[in-house]
Amino acid sequence: MNYRGIQSIYAFEMGRTLRTIGQSIASPVISTVLYFIVFGAAMGSRIQTMDGVPYGAFIVPGLIMLTVLGQSVSNASFGIYFPRFTGTIYEILSAPLSFIEIVLGYVGAAASKSVIIGTIVLITAAFFVPLHIAHPLWMIFFLVMTSVTFSLMGFIIGIWADGFEKLQLIPLLIITPLTFLGGSFYSVKMLPPFWYKVSLVNPVVYLISGFRWSFYEQGDVSLVTSVTMIGVFTVAALGIIAWIFRTGYRLRK
Template sequence: MNWPAIRAIYLFEMARAWRTLLQSIVAPVISTSLYFVVFGAAVGHRIETIEGVPYGAFIVPGLIMLTLLTQSIANASFGIYFPRFAGTIYEILSAPISPVEIVIGYVGAAASKSILLGLIILATASLFVPLRIEHPVVMVLFLLLTAITFSLFGFVIGLWADGFEKLQLVPLLIVTPLTFLGGSFYAIDMLPPVWRALSLFNPVVYLVSGFRWSFYGRADVSLGISLAMALVFLALCLGAVTWMFRTGYRLKA
């Protein structure tokens, strides 16, 4: 394993986050805080508790998951797309570094930035509402799984996209709507039976449910199913990245 090469890619990507601190860190935290204030203030007065949890505290795991998904995809997709756009990807591909090491460097940096954002939002939310984390090990597990999986998904998007517009296509039209409809701000048990059944086809439901269980011990679906779905999506993303490197898809001129 070429650790110096991995470290070089990782540190370069992390340095880009610090150079664009307002865009990479501050803006997502402010946006998520506004979600929290608006939903907590506007809806919280009408819905005091959900499954015994104050509404303001109930939405915190969903908000963290929303940020984790969107930022993991954005960080990873831009991180690998820009070298393709600038032409420097060929220098990386011709260097003595394997595809596995390239993926570890880029995905590791994207996941690290997303996890940092999630922890900052968690700390910010604790200033507004009383939070408890009943299962911290499970919380960390879902943080890592989600960040790594969706960073891989973003890496796939960054290789697939042939323009800056396509970088935003999947996150805006697919991922963000699925997150809002995935129980981030409500329990799916509150939905009519038909809509609840349809919600179970939304993969984000399982991520939000498992993550919320780590906080309050309550979930829309069982923890085992949530964990299994997260691992399945991780395997699919790994398979897609492997295929892209083996075939040279969007990598070879």
């Protein structure tokens, strides 16, 4: 294992984040505050409790997920797309690094950033609603696994994309709808049976459900299902990345 190589990529990527630390943190914090003002304070006061949880508190896990998913995908996709774009990827490809090591470096850094931002959103939320975290370790587990899974997905997008437009397109066309329809602001159980069934093919449902369970012991699906599905997504993403490196898809000519 080339640990120094992994560490170099990781430190390089984290350094890139630190250079723009202001915007990295400001934007998720501001949008969280906005969501709380609109959904928590303004509309939430008219909404009954959701499964016994006040609406303002109910949306906290969903809001964190919303930010974490978006950040993971955009960080990881940009992290690997940018060296492809500038041409500096030659160095990564010609270095004695296995695909696992490259992924650990890039995805590890993107996921770390997501976890940090998720934590910042959580702290911000604590100013608006009384927070109760029933299972802190599970909460951390879901936060980390979601960051990792979606950073892997972002990594795939960053390799697939052949222009900045495509880099933005997937998050806009797929990730955002999946998060909004994944139960960030509502329980998917509230949907008509047909749409509830449709929702179950949305991976984000399992993430948000599990994450919300760790807060309030209530989820749309069972904990076991959530954990299993996250495992399935992670393995699928790793499988795709393994295929990418074996065939050289868009990386090696």
